[in-house]
Amino acid sequence: MANYSLVSLVDDDESVLESLPDLLKEFGFAVRAFSSAEEFLASDSVAATECLILDIAMPGMTGPDLQRELTLRRQEIPIVFITADEDETIRPRMLEQGAVDCLFKPVSEAALLKALNMAFRVN
Amino acid sequence: MKSPLKILHLEDDSNDAELVRETLTAGGVCCDITRVDSQGCFVAALSTGDFDLALADYTLPSFDGMSALTIVRESLPDLPFLFVTGTLGEEVAIEALKFGATDYVFKTRLSRLVPSVQRALREANDVQDRKRAEELLLAEKQFLEMVAGGQSLPAILDAICRLVEGTASGCYCSVVLVDPSGARLEQGAAPSLPPSFIASIIGRPVNPDSGPCAMAVWLNEQIIATDLSSETRWASYDWCPMALSHGLKSCWSTPISSATGKVLGAFAIYYNEPKDPTPRHLALIEQFTHIASIAIERVQGDAALRRSEAFLAKAERLALSGSFSWRVASDEVTLSEQYYRIFELDPALPVSVELICTRVHPEDMVVLAEMIERARNEGTDFEYEHRLLMPDGSIKFVALVAHGIRDEQGQVEYIGAVQDVTKRRLAEDALSKVRSELAYVARVTSLGAMTASIAHEVNQPLFGIITNASTCLRMLTANPPNIEGALKTARRTLRDGNRASDVIKRLRALFSKKEVVTESVGLNEAAREVVALSLNELQRNRIIVRWELASDLPSIIGDRVQLQQVILNLLRNATDAMSGVTDRPKQLVIKTDREEGDCVRLTVQDTGVGLDVQSIDKLFQAFYTTKRSGMGIGLSISRSIIENHRGRLWATPNTGPGATFSFSIPRRPEAVVGIDSLGTVLKPAITNAERIMGNP
Numbered sequence: 172m173a174n175y176s177l178v179s180l181v182d183d184d185e186s187v188l189e190s191l192p193d194l195l196k197e198f199g200f201a202v203r204a205f206s207s208a209e210e211f212l213a214s215d216s217v218a219a220t221e222c223l224i225l226d227i228a229m230p231g232m233t234g235p236d237l238q239r240e241l242t243l244r245r246q247e248i249p250i251v252f253i254t255a256d257e258d259e260t261i262r263p264r265m266l267e268q269g270a271v272d273c274l275f276k277p278v279s280e281a282a283l284l285k286a287l288n289m290a291f292r293v294n
Numbered sequence: 295m296k297s298p299l300k301i302l303h304l305e306d307d308s309n310d311a312e313l314v315r316e317t318l319t320a321g322g323v324c325c326d327i328t329r330v331d332s333q334g335c336f337v338a339a340l341s342t343g344d345f346d347l348a349l350a351d352y353t354l355p356s357f358d359g360m361s362a363l364t365i366v367r368e369s370l371p372d373l374p375f376l377f378v379t380g381t382l383g384e385e386v387a388i389e390a391l392k393f394g395a396t397d398y399v400f401k402t403r404l405s406r407l408v409p410s411v412q413r414a415l416r417e418a419n420d421v422q423d424r425k426r427a428e429e430l431l432l433a434e435k436q437f438l439e440m441v442a443g444g445q446s447l448p449a450i451l452d453a454i455c456r457l458v459e460g461t462a463s464g465c466y467c468s469v470v471l472v473d474p475s476g477a478r479l480e481q482g483a484a485p486s487l488p489p490s491f492i493a494s495i496i497g498r499p500v501n502p503d504s505g506p507c508a509m510a511v512w513l514n515e516q517i518i519a520t521d522l523s524s525e526t527r528w529a530s531y532d533w534c535p536m537a538l539s540h541g542l543k544s545c546w547s548t549p550i551s552s553a554t555g556k557v558l559g560a561f562a563i564y565y566n567e568p569k570d571p572t573p574r575h576l577a578l579i580e581q582f583t584h585i586a587s588i589a590i591e592r593v594q595g596d597a598a599l600r601r602s603e604a605f606l607a608k609a610e611r612l613a614l615s616g617s618f619s620w621r622v623a624s625d626e627v628t629l630s631e632q633y634y635r636i637f638e639l640d641p642a643l644p645v646s647v648e649l650i651c652t653r654v655h656p657e658d659m660v661v662l663a664e665m666i667e668r669a670r671n672e673g674t675d676f677e678y679e680h681r682l683l684m685p686d687g688s689i690k691f692v693a694l695v696a697h698g699i700r701d702e703q704g705q706v707e708y709i710g711a712v713q714d715v716t717k718r719r720l721a722e723d724a725l726s727k728v729r730s731e732l733a734y735v736a737r738v739t740s741l742g743a744m745t746a747s748i749a750h751e752v753n754q755p756l757f758g759i760i761t762n763a764s765t766c767l768r769m770l771t772a773n774p775p776n777i778e779g780a781l782k783t784a785r786r787t788l789r790d791g792n793r794a795s796d797v798i799k800r801l802r803a804l805f806s807k808k809e810v811v812t813e814s815v816g817l818n819e820a821a822r823e824v825v826a827l828s829l830n831e832l833q834r835n836r837i838i839v840r841w842e843l844a845s846d847l848p849s850i851i852g853d854r855v856q857l858q859q860v861i862l863n864l865l866r867n868a869t870d871a872m873s874g875v876t877d878r879p880k881q882l883v884i885k886t887d888r889e890e891g892d893c894v895r896l897t898v899q900d901t902g903v904g905l906d907v908q909s910i911d912k913l914f915q916a917f918y919t920t921k922r923s924g925m926g927i928g929l930s931i932s933r934s935i936i937e938n939h940r941g942r943l944w945a946t947p948n949t950g951p952g953a954t955f956s957f958s959i960p961r962r963p964e965a966v967v968g969i970d971s972l973g974t975v976l977k978p979a980i981t982n983a984e985r986i987m988g989n990p
Contacts, residue, residue, distance in 0.1 A: 186758025
């Protein structure tokens with residue numbers, strides 16, 4: 172696992188935005204956090220991001236919307252979706268559309284690590 | 295007085311005879327006298343002549359007055375007979391009067407002749423009138439008997455025509471009727487008129503132009519045509535030439551009206567000579583048009599009644615309804631045709647309450663018998679839906695409604711109807727099954743939706759808590775430990791925990807009942823209301839409800855609607871517990887009483903499947919259920935409600951079959967609190983589901 176690889180986080184929830192970056196830093200990643208998909212797209216981090224942790228349901232542009240936009244821009248970033256809705260049908264749908272993984276909140280440390288490992292293996 | 299007066303005079307002395315004629319003529323009596331002077335001539339004259347009066351000398355050379363009187367009285371008892379004689383002793387005169395002489399006049403005092411003749415004729419007239427009236431009355435009675443005896447209308451009308459023809463000699467009678475549309479004349483009776491004449495009248499339109507009968511009907515007035523040869527009416531229909539061609543010269547037609555004034559037809563009298571009706575004719579016409587109207591009305595009424603009965607029978611058949619009457623005192627039962635058909639009873643069998651009961655489903659007999667017993671005693675209206683068990687083993691559902699009336703003697707008679715509601719009941723059962731399944735689905739889905747929303751709201755802070763805790767652990771176990779970072783993440787963990795707690799609070803605020811209504815509640819009335827609302831369901835499940843309510847039950851302070859929900863829940867559970875019971879009455883006892891400690895208790899006892907002693911404790915837990923379709927939260931919520939009234943709810947198995955659920959509530963709780971348990975959070979789902987079921 173390369174040190175200081177950039178993991179970007181896009182989520183509208185305050186708890187997630189505050190807590191997850193610190194844990195990712197503890198894992199040894201460089202982290203950028205954004206509270207909306209629009210903010211992420213407007214930033215200079217898109218090209219540098221090696222893994223994207225992306226919330227599904229957000230006001231404005233949703234997680235899947237952002238995924239499609241990145242595909243259009245030929246920005247092939249591995250995506251790990253996270254969602255608070257326990258809908259069993261979401262996960263297979265997200266995996267089918269190219270996500271590395273789809274995790275349900277709350278997410279355990281082990282599950283998160285496993286998903287990140289897979290993302291970097293894809294890379 | 296008819297004129298001239300036809301007189302038969304027995305007198306041998308031509309001078310005396312002439313004197314009598316002169317006296318009569320002088321007295322203004324116009325007469326046609328036939329004089330005879332022997333027995334042979336007297337008898338011959340009597341047999342040929344239509345005499346109004348007989349005058350006789352007392353002594354004749356070859357004959358005598360008393361013999362003449364005897365002859366007359368034998369054949370013509372009403373003919374006035376006067377002796378006009380020279381000598382007559384007082385004794386003989388009295389003897390003569392005794393033998394039937396009308397009067398006697400002495401030739402020496404002929405001035406008495408005219409008054410005596412006039413009096414005799416008047417008396418004879420009176421006698422004749424009375425006799426005629428008696429005859430007509432007798433005839434009227436016979437006609438009414440024919441009517442009452444159900445003789446056919448043509449036969450009755452025929453007889454009326456013949457009677458009038460016999461009474462007013464020389465006339466021909468007819469009756470025409472108005473057809474049901476009121477537009478045309480129909481055949482009634484005309485026994486003596488030429489068939490071709492009547493045929494040309496029948497079918498004529500009812501209007502003033504088509505003939506005298508049609509005109510009489512149209513105007514509802516008597517029409518008199520004295521001389522048809524000079525008659526100008528009905529020319530457009532050539533009626534008069536038609537009648538004249540049949541030899542008829544006069545016609546009097548009188549409308550026949552019902553008691554309500556509706557014109558039913560016309561009665562006509564024809565003569566083959568020009569003629570005006572006499573008062574006697576008019577009286578005769580009036581009398582027999584009246585009889586004819588009674589006959590026609592009765593026969594038409596009978597026909598209408600038969601039509602109406604047939605119609606009713608057809609309607610009953612279509613409505614799958616039968617009707618009955620039941621005289622309670624004599625147990626006399628009358629059933630309609632359709633009733634027999636629904637119950638599949640043999641109409642030949644003598645019908646009784648017992649016979650009807652043989653068709654009632656044995657399980658429903660208990661309640662029905664109770665109802666019949668109450669009906670016998672109280673005479674109040676009753677209705678009940680029950681099953682019939684047919685000889686072939688099939689089941690029918692019937693709805694029974696009966697209304698009690700009292701006759702003048704105060705005896706109760708029930709008039710009622712049964713309707714075969716088998717089809718409707720089967721459809722309802724299917725519907726109710728679908729509905730309860732739907733309600734179950736609705737409960738589950740609304741619960742699912744709520745769970746998802748709770749999950750979403752709680753998962754966000756939970757994510758934070760877990761992530762922060764992981765970070766915190768990592769920071770603390772690092773070498774060197776990152777205390778500052780750990781503190782920061784620990785603080786964030788705390789904040790996320792509070793956030794999760796806030797979510798729960800918000801949800802509770804959203805779903806909990808905001809205001810708790812506290813009012814004075816009478817448990818007896820509350821229970822009665824619940825049973826009234828569930829009566830349909832209880833009856834459908836054939837459950838007998840017994841009340842054992844304490845009459846002096848004090849009211850309590852609480853939420854009436856919530857307490858009724860508890861009672862309803864207990865009632866439902868009891869109903870469900872007895873749904874499979876077939877070997878004993880499904881009895882529900884609702885009991886209220888006072889309990890020590892100033893508490894009020896309500897008990898619902900059933901004869902259902904009973905309780906498993908091991909699982910009594912689990913009964914009141916949420917999601918515990920023994921019912922396939924149950925959610926297992928009814929009793930849990932019920933207990934929450936009762937506990938919030940500072941009371942308690944418990945269950946005990948019966949010594950016999952079934953279970954007893956009771957709750958008791960203190961009369962004056964310090965305060966009734968809002969419900970504060972899992973039950974309340976779930977309550978909106980229950981309420982929605984129950985609204986779908988159509989229950990409170």
